[in-house]
Amino acid sequence: MKELQRIKGTQDILPEESYKWQFVEAITRRVMHRYHYLEMRTPVFEMTELFARGIGQLTDIVSKEMYTFADRGKKSLTLKPEMTAAIMRAFIEHKMYARQPVSKFYYIAPLFRQENPQAGRQRQFHQFGAELIGSSDARADAEIIDLAMQIFTEIGLNQLQLRLNSVGDADSRKAYREILKDYIRPRLDQYCPDCQRRFEDNPMRILDCKVETCTGLNQEAPKITYHLNQASQAHYSQVKDQLTRLGIPFTEDSSLVRGLDYYTHTVFEVTSGALGAQNAICGGGRYDLLAEELGGQPAPAVGFAAGMERTIMVAEAQGLSLGRIPAVDVFLAALGEQAQNEALIWLKKLRATGLHAETDFQNRSVKAQMREANRLEARFVILMGDNELERGVLTIKDMQQSSQEEIAAADVPGYLQQKTGNGDDRA
Numbered sequence: 001m002k003e004l005q006r007i008k009g010t011q012d013i014l015p016e017e018s019y020k021w022q023f024v025e026a027i028t029r030r031v032m033h034r035y036h037y038l039e040m041r042t043p044v045f046e047m048t049e050l051f052a053r054g055i056g057q058l059t060d061i062v063s064k065e066m067y068t069f070a071d072r073g074k075k076s077l078t079l080k081p082e083m084t085a086a087i088m089r090a091f092i093e094h095k096m097y098a099r100q101p102v103s104k105f106y107y108i109a110p111l112f113r114q115e116n117p118q119a120g121r122q123r124q125f126h127q128f129g130a131e132l133i134g135s136s137d138a139r140a141d142a143e144i145i146d147l148a149m150q151i152f153t154e155i156g157l158n159q160l161q162l163r164l165n166s167v168g169d170a171d172s173r174k175a176y177r178e179i180l181k182d183y184i185r186p187r188l189d190q191y192c193p194d195c196q197r198r199f200e201d202n203p204m205r206i207l208d209c210k211v212e213t214c215t216g217l218n219q220e221a222p223k224i225t226y227h228l229n230q231a232s233q234a235h236y237s238q239v240k241d242q243l244t245r246l247g248i249p250f251t252e253d254s255s256l257v258r259g260l261d262y263y264t265h266t267v268f269e270v271t272s273g274a275l276g277a278q279n280a281i282c283g284g285g286r287y288d289l290l291a292e293e294l295g296g297q298p299a300p301a302v303g304f305a306a307g308m309e310r311t312i313m314v315a316e317a318q319g320l321s322l323g324r325i326p327a328v329d330v331f332l333a334a335l336g337e338q339a340q341n342e343a344l345i346w347l348k349k350l351r352a353t354g355l356h357a358e359t360d361f362q363n364r365s366v367k368a369q370m371r372e373a374n375r376l377e378a379r380f381v382i383l384m385g386d387n388e389l390e391r392g393v394l395t396i397k398d399m400q401q402s403s404q405e406e407i408a409a410a411d412v413p414g415y416l417q418q419k420t421g422n423g424d425d426r427a
């Protein structure tokens with residue numbers, strides 16, 4: 001029969017990789033909790049309309065990349081392509097605005113976009129991210145950026161570039177649309193068909209087009225940053241001032257427009273030279289109008305999301321160690337029928353005290369079992385033969401000291417616990 005394979009653009013995270021993920025996830029959770037962000041988990045699929053309304057019909061994500069399907073009831077459902085719209089949907093649905101004025105959430109989640117797979121770009125990928133909902137204060141923007149950078153710092157990433165821009169409030173954007181259309185109109189026939197389609201309804205999307213002729217034409221286009229009204233300029237200045245106070249270096253990039261339509265005011269991206277073409281490790285910004293777009297009360301908000309795969313790629317390119325597969329504290333080599341029958345009971349006792357314990361499941365010779373213990377980098381080996389069991393003792397081999405001693409069986413768990421320093425995991 002034909003061997004089945006995984007779907008293009010997806011990845012199996014094998015044990016020799018998954019411990020790295022756990023390492024990054026543990027740092028992420030630790031830092032998120034210190035900044036008092038609490039975890040929100042939302043379903044892996046949602047009504048398609050959520051993303052169409054939230055991210056924007058004319059974005060690449062919604063128009064080309066979503067995994068959308070009809071369920072048996074003919075409802076149109078979509079695998080989440082991003083988290084922000086889902087978090088806002090849950091925030092509104094559970095009336096979380098009634099609990100406290102400001103809500104802070106984080107997530108670590110798989111997401112789905114039908115893009116052309118390449119290094120750092122997959123169809124199922126994973127993000128960690130945070131959303132702060134309920135404040136229009138520039139300090140909220142700065143905290144979100146600081147939080148993202150702090151996680152990268154604690155992972156050990158360096159030489160990241162933070163690019164910052166403002167796309168202004170609704171009024172600034174409305175005025176800018178006309179200015180932009182005036183620039184594009186005489187050149188419209190040189191733009192790609194997608195851009196020509198976007199011209200009337202969403203000309204700002206044109207600035208995010210990746211087609212070469214369009215990016216060339218866009219280079220001379222007026223920049224929104226130079227057309228902000230006073231309130232938008234003030235907000236942008238305050239964000240920059242807060243980042244400077246925090247000692248977070250940034251580069252202003254007036255050509256930075258993000259691939260999602262919900263942004264207002266601040267937008268930012270963090271990039272790494274270690275990543276090649278797909279160089280954004282993290283993106284985010286403010287989205288003050290999304291709550292209303294989704295039918296809720298107004299709720300100004302700001303957030304970021306970082307790619308897990310790309311974060312790990314950058315860490316590895318830097319040669320960082322991302323934890324290790326845990327070593328075995330003790331390998332139990334059971335010799336003889338009675339000992340093999342007792343082996344699981346002994347393992348259970350050892351494991352219950354917090355020790356990381358393993359045994360042989362193939363009834364192999366002492367020599368083969370010692371080889372296995374070595375492969376697992378076991379710190380100790382318990383040699384348990386029928387003879388020892390009768391005498392109520394066990395032989396403990398210290399693999400580092402190359403020494404061995406006989407110990408009363410009842411004292412073994414305490415002895416090993418003391419030697420390895422491994423106790424109750426919850427202590």
Ligand code: HAM
Nearest residue numbers: 082084121122125280281282283284285303304305307
């Ligand atoms: P985004 O820029 O679409 O923003 O994605 C954020 C990050 O997710 C990217 O910088 C990248 O590291 C990673 N990423 C995106 N697509 C892929 C892919 N196909 N394969 C691998 N990694 C990928 C958002 O998703 C917004 N929701 C961010 C946000 C949160 N804005 C406000 N709050």
